[in-house]
Amino acid sequence: MTDEGAGGGNSPPLVVLEGITKRFPGVVANDDVTLELRRGEVHALIGENGAGKSTLMRVLYGIYPSDSGRILVRGELVKIASPRDAIAVGIGMVHQHFVLVDPFTVTENVILGEEGGARLDVDDANRRVADLAEQYGFRVDPARPVEDLSVGEEQRVEILKALYRGVEILILDEPTAVLTPQETRDLFDNLRKLREAGRTIVFISHKLDEVLEIADRITVLRRGRVVGETRPADTTKAKLAEMMVGRPVLFRLEKPDVTIGGPVLRVTDLRGEGKLNGISLEVRSGEILGVAGVEGNGQRELAETLIGLRRPLSGTIEVDGRDIAGRNVGDIRHVGVSYIPEDRHEQGLVLSMTLWENAVLGRQNDPQFEAGPGVLLIRKIKALAARLVKLFDVRARSIDVKASSLSGGNQQKLVLARELEVDPKLLIAAQPTRGLDVGAIEFVWKEILDQKAAGRAVLLISAELDEIYALADRIVTLYEGRITGEFAPDAPPEQIGVGMLGGEKQPVAS
């Protein structure tokens, strides 16, 4: 393999991972993996959840010891037994979940552990952090407390922390999973600056569009093995997906041909605190209504009001002709509404509970799971859980493990299984594929289309236009808590973009 690309030309690789094998009981997370990182490149590491990308980088960062293999940095054999060792040889890592002290300022967080001496010169520290931020075009105010920052800004602080420690190789574990599209663009600008300055970035992701945009080289892992290395120019999204999953992946699924029936959900002039400023919409049976919009324009409020987690100030919400506005969640679920929350950890699962306990959440009042008044019929709940796990292919050792032990994709499958098993009349799906890899996305999409095929109404709220296009029969745009446009499923993205940014109502095409 010759290399004359954007990165280091023929210079020797900066980091070499050679024959890394990492076993966990019952599984080989990394199987003889060899990987080279060059100076000044963005190296994408892609693969499905569980493919071993994070494990490999955790070995490099000294979190896990490898069972065999060796690591060379700048041509020298190094032993990395802890993150401290990793930082000492210039390797830093930003985890998916940030590790910041909320009440501390940006500067205090950045210098924490590197204060240098007993006396802390705050002004000087602020200046140094500001200089560092400016050097790479990071927009962040060093004097602000972290608790006031957005997620994107917090991430910049994490990256600054690593840079402050003189890190040359920066590992980012799924950095865009928590970002809005705008924040992702900002991050990519920062990454380009870092690359220009000769830093090396390992970009762990399963979002293929992003990888194709930012990476210089791409390494694909599947089941712990390297299945290929390529460059964006030499590949396509479909090819990458096939390498990751091991079979062709469909990015456009066949929409089932269903006669669209009468209205199931009818929302009239819905207003609520904050972000709902008079929303009216209708979803009919057999129809998927896609709500597109830049995040933070009332999507979350809309979903939570519909399922009863928030009280509307005014307006009506009718499901099958019954007004459910202001009712509690239990009643609304009873009418036949199911809910896939945008944050499955906050509103979907109780992570410290077992799979079977999670399987019945939302149906704990159902008489079929009652052994007596108020007493749960554990046997039946376990049977339900076993059925759900099997039907939706939730990969778990048993239904007695905690939900926290599942991967994100499997957690989402469990939520989906639970919410769909009740045969809802209306499904509210908020960002249903957030954080999932391509294989899992395809699975979720199929399930949602199956709901349509079964004649149910689906309200799909998504920030991913791709997802809206792939599923919706009709598209509305949400901007500052109002519906700003209604579009046919084949309307060009530019038109929908106008609606997403608050443009006036467009006539329905076709």
Added chain:
Amino acid sequence: MTTEGLAAPAAIVRSRPAWLDTLLGQALALVASLGIAVLAGAVLIVAYGESPVEVYSSILEQSVGSVDGIGYVLAIATPLIFSALAVAVPFKAGLFNIGVEGQYIVAMVVAAWAEVELGFLPGPFLIIAALLAAMLGGMAWAAVPGVLKVTTGAHEVVTTIMMNGIAVSLVGWALNFPLHFDDAPEGAFVDLRTNNFPEQGLVGDLGRMFGITQGAHLSWLLLLAIAASFVVWFLFRRTRLGYEARAVGASPGSARAGGASIGAVQLKVFLISGALAGLVGMQQILADRGHLPQNYIVALGFTGIAVAFLGQNHPIGIVFAAILWGVLSRGEVALQIGSDVPREFVIILQGILILSVVITYQIARRRLSARQLQREGTVGELADAAAPSDRERAREGEDRESGAFAPADDRER
């Protein structure tokens, strides 16, 4: 003892089910922390110029060396079981009832009133009436902070502390006025206390059957306490309320989205806690004393917090923790009789025990979660399950149910 306790978790065989792992881990952690406490105590004893072996063996001799000793220990444990359960129940739902103290004090007043006023009832009925009155009294006292919490969001720690203070004054008022001692012989010196309860209104002696001296006052209430711990176990493992309470405690958002009403669950849990707290004082008024004196035993509610912690909020663990606490408390007597070590030594020992429990349980939990990660993380993505920092774990809510007494501030609403 210590080394054995610390080393053993690594030796646990891989094929054991997770719950057994957890149980063994906790048992070993307890043994280890006992070891630490005993060692630290030994240093103190030596400083007093006595032999640790002698002092410890006299403590054991006094507490578990005879059937009478065991009777005393179990009688001490009885109210602590109720008290610790009253702390553990709301804790599972993410609430901290620090007002068990006030709740049992009020309950004693109400039960004393029932005993005095309903003296015409035959034995079992009078006892049942008194116990019910106590539970209702505890519930009523717990209802105030419960309702405030649910309706206004007032923090239960603050409100329950305030209610404790009011409860103490309430006893003083009750003993001076409505429940004033008026059966005393003419001209005799009168303590501030209620009238003696009717003979048939006292809880029968359980110890006699086992040849335990009546002086231990081991009563049927012990069996009621053990039954209560099974009821609590059942509540959390088998009932909808218990299920919803655990969900509310571990993830309020998911519980709400699952149709649980957080306010209703919290209020119910608080009422159950109050009812359990109501039974704390029954051992002393219905078995030990036969009346409610002004110098009733205080701080059982606060000791309950320590015992609940020692038992890791597990209803069965609490029973054993209460007994262990009883052994140490009973040991005080031995110190008074046969050594120069002051009786406060036992309090120090109990304090060290709690501290070392904090440490060893934390170590055990880390080891266990590492094992669990290795085992269960293999199926899903390892990265998802590996929690390198406490903050991350807190975010994901993993540790919330596990029993550490973290401040409950940011859990609700």
